[in-house]
Amino acid sequence: MHEYLDFVVSNPLPFAVLVFILAMIGWTEFSRMTSGVKHLSASEVVQLMNRDDAVILDVRDDAEVREGMIGKSKHIPLSALGQRLAELDKHREKTVIAYCRSGNRSSQACRMLRKAGFQRVVNLRGGMLAWRDANLPVRKR
Template sequence: MGQYLEFARNHPLLMAALVLVITLLVMNEFKRKLLGFKEVGANEAVRLINHDDALVLDVREDKEFRDGHILHAKNIPLGLLESRLDELEAHKDKPVVVYCRTGQRAAKAGAVLQRQGFNSVYKLKGGMLAWTDANMPLSRK
């Protein structure tokens, strides 16, 4: 134990960096828990779509959607989501898989859906980038 204390006294910058990294990891875990929805990978998303009849919600902009999207995905850009929630009302009791390019916009959309009473919200981990990296099919219709 004495060696650890000596190391900490001799390397304050390394110790500060260690504390910062640990703090960021803990904060990230708490943030994930507080959001109230789960992250799923591409394979789990496919299972939800095929077996649980999940709605796939793409919250990217229209141009991004036209460049390629998950088959049968509904496109509502994040900026319009709250004003178009009535289009999703019939899906409140079904699983909803939300995605964007990387996952940042999808996290915000997931929080909106949770607040509006959607029961089973899932965010595609890594977004469209992870979907294409997993060699999953795209639709351009």
């Protein structure tokens, strides 16, 4: 045990960086678990779409949407979601499945939707990349 303390005392900066990184990982995981947003795989999203009357929300930019969309997605770019939330008001009681290219922007969109009062919010983990990797159908706009 004494050698560990010697290491920490003789290397305070690397140890502080390690503690900071571990704290950030812990905070990120804690936030994800307590956000009220489900993060589902592509196959789990397909199952949800088949059994639930879900709204699919594409939060990618216009250029990305031209490459293809999932089913009958409603396209609202993340940058405009705050101003266009009223377009989703009639779907408040439904499950909203959000996706983007990789799952990061849609995770932000899900947090926005939760703050706006949407109760059933799902993020497509891995986004459109995961959807395509699973060889699931994509429609052109």
